[in-house]
Every structure is written in structure tokens, then in C-alpha cells.
Amino acid sequence: MDRTTPEADWVSRFADEVIAEAERRAPGKPIVCASGLSPSGPIHLGNLREVMTPHLVADEIRRRGHACEHLLSWDDYDRFRKVPAGIDPSWSEHLGKPLTSVPAPPGSPHRNWAEHFKAPMQEALKALGVEYRGISQTEQYTTGAYRDRILFAMRERTRIDAVLDAYRTKDKGPEEAAARPQSGKAGQQRRPDAPLDAAELAAAEGSGAAGEDDGSAGQAGYYPYKPYCRACERDLTTVTAYDDETTDLSYTCACGHAETFPLRDVHHGKLVWKVDWPMRWEYEGVIFEPSGVDHSSPGSSYVVGGRLVREVFGGEQPIGPMYAFVGITGMAKMSSSKGGVPTPADALEIMEAPVLRWLYARRRPNQSFKIAFDQEIHRLYDEWDALARKIDEGRAQPGDLAAHGRAVRTAERELPATARRLPYRMLASVVDITTGHDEQTLRILAELDPDNPVTSLEEARPRLDCATHWVATRMPDDQRTRVRAEPDSELLGALDEEQRESLALLLEGLDKHWSLDGLTSLVYGVPKVRAGLAPDAKPTPELKAAQRGFFALLYRLLVGRETGPRLPTLLLAVGADRVRKLLGG
Template identity: 75%
Template sequence: MATSAEADWVSRFADEVIAEAERRAPGKTIVCASGLSPSGPIHLGNLREVMTPHLVADEIRRRGHDVVHIISWDDYDRFRKVPAGVDSSWSEHIGKPLTSVPAPPGSEYPNWAEHFKAPMIAALAELGIEFHGISQTSQYTSGVYREQILLAMRERERIDAILDRYRTKEKPAPAKKQQKGALDEAEAAAAEAAAEGSGAAGEDDGKVAAGYFPYKPYCSVCERDTTTVTGYDDETTELSFTCACGHAETVRLSEHNRGKLVWKVDWPMRWAFEGVVFEPSGVDHSSPGSSFVVGGQIIREVFEAEQPIGPMYAFVGISGMAKMSSSKGAVPTPADALQIMEAPLLRWLYARRRPNQSFKIAFDQEIQRLYDEWDSLERKIAEGAALPADVAAYTRAVGTAAGPLPVTPRPLPYRTLASIVDITTGHEEQTLRILRDLDPEHPITYLDETRPRLDRAAHWVTTQVPAEQRTRVRDEPDTTLLASLDDRRRESLRLLLDGLDDHWSLDGLTTLVYGVPKIQAGLAPDTKPTPELKVAQREFFALLYELLVGRDTGPRLPTLLLAAGAPRVRTLLGG
């Protein structure tokens, strides 16, 4: 695999991270990091937060360095809002830590955070992503960060002064249409995220009437963070606060474990505590006053450490869907994507694009073209004709330093498998019959040869293809249409039927259906199509679709013919 600086973005970042780690602490384990909040479904946009450091850490590991990829689960964050589809009564838990909120109705998990972490953890395992998970609930409630919290409180005036440099800065205006047209969906969404601050610029930073306090306690009565610090004594570490529920309390911060640092202090504290060298951040962190920008100053001036290096990563969209938001619910997750595509393909989508490039993940018909592109890349690599960067992205997609990911033994075209599942409605015997006929010289003998790709295509058809677009082969011939045909069209059907037996394979039927109009025009079968010939072919195809499925379009005709079977094709075409 190419690993030069010119080869791909992953190699370039790996070079930088290794050099930076050696400068900071030679010989120590290199720490790459991600952070995820299980406040709702962890979607495919969030996956970029994980895939970027995973790919870099994996490249570092491939080179023989000691590296760890940590994922901080922000499960001690406050419950902000009830996602769509969850009973509105859950609003009574707003303000509590995510691990103190009951899981959604019917869940097998002990709390809200674990419910949304579980499918992400399973998806990461399927994707071959090795990581060390850190629960922030566990860290805070066990007192792991006690010294860091006390330091932040002692240095609260310094932190307040840093934050004050940005409090008066205006947020970027929302994206507007340009003179040459609107921003594309991904750019507009990224600009919107930056404008909103995505929980960064708009986050409660600890400023209250009594002064500035970077620590936010959870109330010991109602468990919410609807608290206001009213005083703090550096010498005794006594912290006084009131809560919106009416409770007032004084605790010793040297013993108190039910609260956390505000986000803009919490993040740089963790960078310093974990010794993070590489961590990417979303486009929202490029705005003035964002937690990444402010955190860079806080880590240097307060925690006396260095900020991680790492890129800003761009928006990830879904074909036909607007910007993803966990709080709004109904957003595709990595687990959803892995039901319709194999893990290497999903990894490839993230590996082939630089982090600052936005892209979309297809849940619509575009997934068929995507798989065609993937299969074409595999052929180019086998032939030695692929570019080095494409080889690198492919290599990172199909395996990790730990070894290769599972693959489909006989990877037939996704669109072919989808068509077969569509036509047979998933009937396994019928599916195997058609698969066996695709290539009689090298027949598929059992369905497992085509799995898991067959199962992914089946799931896509049953969940993503609208009922009105599903294919249903006619039970009886359209006698009215057959009787109305002129001599030329009758002749085209006769030529097709006469050639069925000799062309009963996917390639053979492809040659046959494209060849009939050529024969009628007195041309050789290998003639390149002229504009006139293409018109004749389209007319012939439309006739076949009408007679076979009752509409003028459908799945690829060779696949459709194989699926229907020769006897049924003869009946429906008047043979």
C-alpha cells in the first residue's frame, strides 16, 4: 500500500501525528481521540468523528507504533430535549445526566445513554474499529477529575478572562443564497451548524450573578443541572448553590462527585488529562468563540498542556435528506447503513474523502451506482490500473492492522441482486434458481456464496424501495396488447423467443435483447449503436416491460427474463 505523503490524507495525518507525538513525549503511547454524546441516535455524521481518528490511528499502528484510539462517551451531559418519537413525558427528565434518564419505552438497557451507545458499539465492532471507551459519568462520579476540577476553580478568573475575549463576538450569519444560486445542501447545513454553535458557542459557560464558576453541580434532590452557584471558598473548597427546584446546598468540592466542568473547560481538561495528540472536530468549531478555539487557549494557560492537532471535518448527508440532527430523531445511524451495505463499503466512503470534504451516503437508488463504482475499483486494483490514493483508500476499507474484514465470496452486482430480490419477493428457492442461471459455466450453488451482499440488497429493497416501484411480473399475458401489435413488433418478439434457449445466461440475454433491434435493422450483432438504433432499442425494451410487468420501465431486462423463467416469458410474450 502506498504510504508516501502524496498517497492519501490518512498517511499525511499519520506522518504529522507521529512527528508531533515524538516532539511532545518520545516513546509514549500515541493518543487519538473522539467524543460522542449518546443523547439520541448516534448518526452517520457522528461516525466521521470516529472514522477520522480511527483511520489515522490504524495507519500509525500499521507502521508499528503504540497507539490508542479513545472514545469519550459524553454520557454525563445534560438531557436537553426529547427526540421525535419518544413519549413527551420524558421532558420531566430534561436537565438530568443522560445516565440518570430512563431508557426509551421497551428498551432492555438501564438508562438513556446505554440505550443509544449499544447500537453504536455494535456497529463499530462490525466496522473493525478498535477503541478504548471512557464513560464521563464514571470519570466524574468516581472523582477521577477531582484535581483538575479544583485547579479550574482556582483558575476561574483566568478562564473567565479567556472566555470574555469571545463573549462579545457575533456568531456567523446563517448561510444565504449566493448570486450564482444557493449553497448546496451539505455546505448550507455546515454553515447552519457553525452559526448555531452546535452546543459549543451557545453552551452555558459558567457565568452567573455571583461571578464565574466553571463547575456545574447536579442537584442532589431533583438530579438536574438547573443549579446556580452562589459562592466558592478556595481554601475549604466549599461550594454553595441553589436549584430551580427550591433546594439549596453547600458541598465540599474536594469530596463532591455530582457535577461536571462546563463544556468549554471540560474538553481542554480532558485533552490534557488523556494526553491527546490527535482529535478532529466538526465545522462548528471553526467559528470564533467555539469550544475548540477557546479550548486551545484554556489548555495552554490553565492546564499547561498542548492542544491536539486535527482537522475540521465537514458535513455527511444522506441522499434526499436534510442535515442530520440526533435531537430531532429519525436520522440514519451506522447500524442502519450496515443493514443495506457491507462494512468495507461504508468504511470506504469515509476513507476516500478528505475530512474537510462533505459527502452523502446513499439510501436511495444511488446505492446501486455506488456499488458499481466499488466493484469497478476492485477490478482496477486486481489489474494494477488503480491510482495509489485509490489503492490506499480501498486497503483501509477492506481491513485494519488487525486483519481483513469479512467479504462476500461471490460479490455479484448489487443492482442484480436487488432486482432478483425485488422480482422474487425474497423467495430463496427462486433466488437460487436465478443466481444459478446468471453464469451457467460457474453457477452459484448455495446462497451463502452471495452473502452478506445478498442480505444487504434484500434489506434495501424491502425497506427503501417504495411499494409502487416494486416489480410484479404479470400472471397472465396482456392479450389486448399482443393482438394490437404490428408485424414489426411481432417479429421482434419472435426473434427474442427463438433465441432464449441459446442465450439463457445473464451475458447471453444481454446480447440477445440488445441484438434483436440490430438484426431487424439488418446489422451485425456487434454493431455499435447509432442514434436511430438506440431509439429502436428503447422502443423494444418498453414493449417487453409492458408485456412482462405492465409498465414501460423496470429492472434490467436480462435479470427480469431470468427471474421470470423461460416458460413464463414465452407465455407472456405470446410464444
């Protein structure tokens, strides 16, 4: 039993609640945590919160020695609702079909639309250390796993319709968010009267569920089951009759097809979402499941589902928090339908798995946060490395220590880590300057700390690979470093005496200070010495101005502009001989 993680974070508090609730509901049985994803398009980093929240809680429960299963329901039997941006508009002919009956996008190696979008998410979850049991809703429905509950729901359709009808005329708003069955202590829920902003309402976009109707009553009455047409495969169907005794169901389709079949024997449709979700809670015995904020308004699937699972299916609603919006620095809110949405697989190309896990572990589910794809990733890694140093020195706060522990290991295993924690921004600068040339990169990394040199690029991986990918795909073109091929003779000829003396002092100290720390002291120290101060003197406003001027001069002589990567890193990357040439030495 692993109790090394301090009980000082939201994950531990939710684990306490879930264990207590499981003992009340089903003592001695494995605890079930759940999440669901619809592979209707790219499964983005906002959707990942739907998985990471129960994963972290289930993982903590397993650390404590309890049997706990994380179910991940792939809602691949949902209807194909919209052709995403960038896909041939002709795919609109498949609207209304189950996602597993829609062809994969052009060029895909996968057998259908759902598998195409599930595959990268499955690989990302494996890399993130997320242990789960995946459930295909296509398989559940088409194999008849839910047959008895479907027949039961059809028999109880009048009661179901009465519950749904109580919400159909209500304006959607946040008033009933307080009805969620949890203490609120761990999640720190919002006040019921607090407004939901547009960013938060986007948190669960792409789930495939929020936009589905409840099977509203037609001329033949209300039916909670929606058949897929067995001629055109779409759900453009209307149930016209149903016999409780024989289970014969009759329907017509917009395509012109009509038929009658025994529902007990034919599995070619599904319960409407607002009935499907509570049915599954009871079927699986779910204790904990989070949901997006869009599920907490009157008439929403979560609020209505709470009544249906109790009053119709005889089960209990899971406890669990609302989860808030996850954004991307430099981008508007995420939307699967608009295309170009960063996915977990995209994030794992530019950051290590523990860092991505940490972003979800350190914030309570109802707290919004952003994931850095732009240059903010340098700041993120600085913060991550600073936390690691605090832990190494025994100075980390309990909550930070807990979040870090959940990021770097699960109940089952340690996640891969980079042996040498070299600064991400420095690695990006080196890769940028060397254009990814391994031999040059190793030379520079070996010279960072001559007393403890990097002897192989493997010591810097996988972080080096992440930084390399970021430079190749995310670094702005106007920030790329292009070292001058020849000295700027015109600028060198126009230097004043102060500038020439400063450059001479720098060149004189290169050999003695040729390491990252040494060059840092040198470039900051030259203006101090020129001002008659000791190299370690505290900077004054005047001295800071002199340093900025000196740095700008160096950048202009080395890269032709007044800014660039950190000078110590730049000098190491350029190399001593070339530095002397470009600085007129």
C-alpha cells in the first residue's frame, strides 16, 4: 500500500468521499469510477479532463489498497452530428449514422470514423499512465448487453416522460448546479447563482452528448428508444407503435423505409442520451464520475439523470465534480468541430507526460487553466523544475508535493523521466541554433557544466525531443535564431571606446568562463567591471541600463537583432572561435 503521497490535495479528499460512499452503497465490492468520451472528432485537451479527474481519484484509491476500476466509455454509438472543418463536405451523407458506421477520414488506416479518433487518444492515455477498462457502446448495444434495461425503459416510458416533461419548459441556467450529490468540500463548487461564462460552457464541447434530445413525445406517444434505420443506417426515424407484450416496435424513416421488428431480438438503436446515461450508472454501479458544467443546468442530462436513475432504474447517481475549461495559451476556446484543436497527443510531442499530468493534478477540477503551446511552455518548465528542486531540498509544500507525486508515478508504475533536468528554454535555444544537428547539440550540452558534462544526448531525453519538436512546429518564425555568417563590419567600425573595451573584456574572459554558469557571470559582470564595481556587485538602475545596452550590442553582432536566446546559451552554441570572429576579436 502506497501512502507516500500526502493527503493534502483535492484528489485525496475526493478519494475519502468515494471510499466512504462505496462502503455505504456496496461494501466489499470493487469501487467503480467512470468517464465517457465521444470519438466524434479530435478528442482535445479539454476532453482529457473528463478522463484525468476520475483517473487521479481511482489511482489514489488503488494506492490505498482498495480494488478500484476506472471505466472509460467510448460513446461510439452516438450519431454522427456534424462534419468537422477540413473534412470533405460529402461526408454529410453519413449524418445520423452511428460513428462506427461512418467511414474514416480520407487516408486513415482505421476502419471507421470512431476508431480513427479513438486511436490517438488511446496511445496518449497509455503514455500518460492512465489505467482503464474501455467499453465500446457500439458493442454494448449491438450485442444486446443492455436489452433488459432497454425493454424496461420502454415499459416505463410514461414515468420517464413525466420526469423529462418537468424540465422541458425550464430556461437553462445554473440554478440547479447545487443539486449535484456531493459534499462540495473537495471540489469547492460554485454558488448556485454564479453565472457560467462562455469559456466554461465550452469545457465539455465535443462530448457528443450535450446536444442530444430526450426523445420528445410525438403523435404516437413518448419513446425513450431511437432505432437506427436498417435501410439507410441513420437515426432519422420515428417510432410509430410499440407492444409491451411482444416488444414489436414499428418505425418509419425519412428515407422512406418502414418496418416492424421485435425489440427483444433486434439490437439496432439506442436509448436517447438523457435516459442512456442514468441507465449506465445503474448498470455499471458507478460511484464517481465528473461532468462538464453544461450538464448542470435544469433539463440537462446530469440533473435529469439524477432523478431517472433513482425513480426509474432504482440506482444512485454518482458523486463527482463539475470540471472547468481547459484552454491553450495563444488560442481561443477549444472546439472539435472547428478543427485545428490541440489533442493530448499533440501536447505529448512538446512536453513530457509527467508535466502534462501535473497540469491536471495541481488544479481542482472546477478551476480553469491553460496549457502552453507557445513560448509560455518555457515558463511552465521553469516552474516544474523549480518544484523538483524544492522537493530535492525538502522545501516543497504538502499540496505541491502531492501533485508532483501524482504526476511522476501511478499506483502501478513510474513514468519515464529525463535523467538530466536541463532547462527547456535552453534546450530549445540550442536546437534552434544548431537546427537539430546532434553532434553540435552534444558539444554544447557537454560544455554547459565541464565538471559534470553531458556525455550522451540520451541523458537529455525525452525532454530534448520535446524541445526539438516545439522548435520545429511551434516556435514563431520571427523568433528563430540565425547566427551571422560574417562579422558586421559596419557596426564594428562604428563602435565607441566604451563598447570596444567591453567587447575586449568579454573576449579576454571567454576561455576562463567557458561554461553556462561561467558565461552567465561574465556577460553580467563586464558592465560592472567597466563601471568600477566588483563582478558580483548588486545591480543598480544605472548598471541595469548599461547591461541592457551591452546585451543589445552582443545580439546585434551575433544574430543581427537586439534580442535572442539567453546570451550564455547563445555563446556556447556559437562556439568560442566563431564568437571571437563575429565580435572582432
